[in-house]
Amino acid sequence: INRHIEYSPVPDAPAHIIGLLNMRGQIVTLVxxxxxxxxxxxxxRDRPTCVILKNKPHNPDYIGFIIDRPGSVIDADExxxxxxxxxxxxxxNKFVSEVVKLADKLLMIINHEALTKE
Numbered sequence: 509i510n511r512h513i514e515y516s517p518v519p520d521a522p523a524h525i526i527g528l529l530n531m532r533g534q535i536v537t538l539v540x541x542x543x544x545x546x547x548x549x550x551x552x553r554d555r556p557t558c559v560i561l562k563n564k565p566h567n568p569d570y571i572g573f574i575i576d577r578p579g580s581v582i583d584a585d586e587x588x589x590x591x592x593x594x595x596x597x598x599x600x601n602k603f604v605s606e607v608v609k610l611a612d613k614l615l616m617i618i619n620h621e622a623l624t625k626e
Contacts, residue, residue, distance in 0.1 A: 509578050511557045526574060529558070534570050536560055541573040541618070545600050561620050584608045584617065592616070 515527040515538055526538040538558060542548065560572035589606040596604065605619035 509557065509559055509575075510572070511578070513556060513558050529560075529572065531560060531570065536570040536572045539571060539573045541603070545603055546597060582610075582615075584615065589617065 510529075510531065513529055515529040517527040518525055521527075524540045524544045526540050529536040529538055556574045557578055558572045558574050560570055563570050589608045592601050592604045592607055600616075603619055603622050604616045605622075606617045608615040608617060
């Protein structure tokens with residue numbers, strides 16, 4: 509999680525690409541996850557917070573997405589996770605791999621592989 513980032517917009521980039529971020533010499537592509545899922549982007553912060561996904565040896569590209577606010581980091585046990593419900597929209601279903609039932613809410617787990625294919 510990187511707070512108060514500064515990024516560079518990319519002219520003529522696809523609508524879901526917010527911009528590029530320099531993270532300790534590595535270029536990170538910032539994706540509008542809310543826009544990809546069909547939600548309206550919130551443009552309320554000058555220096556937003558983002559989550560940067562770890563890259564894999566076979567995929568050296570870094571990808572990140574803007575978040576409204578950071579929350580708690582939790583370990584989600586596979587026992588309490590379920591497939592996404594059938595009534596989720598096609599775009600939501602594409603980017604959500606599973607749902608975890610917490611005591612007072614549901615947590616959607618992002619399908620990071622779908623993000624890197626966009």
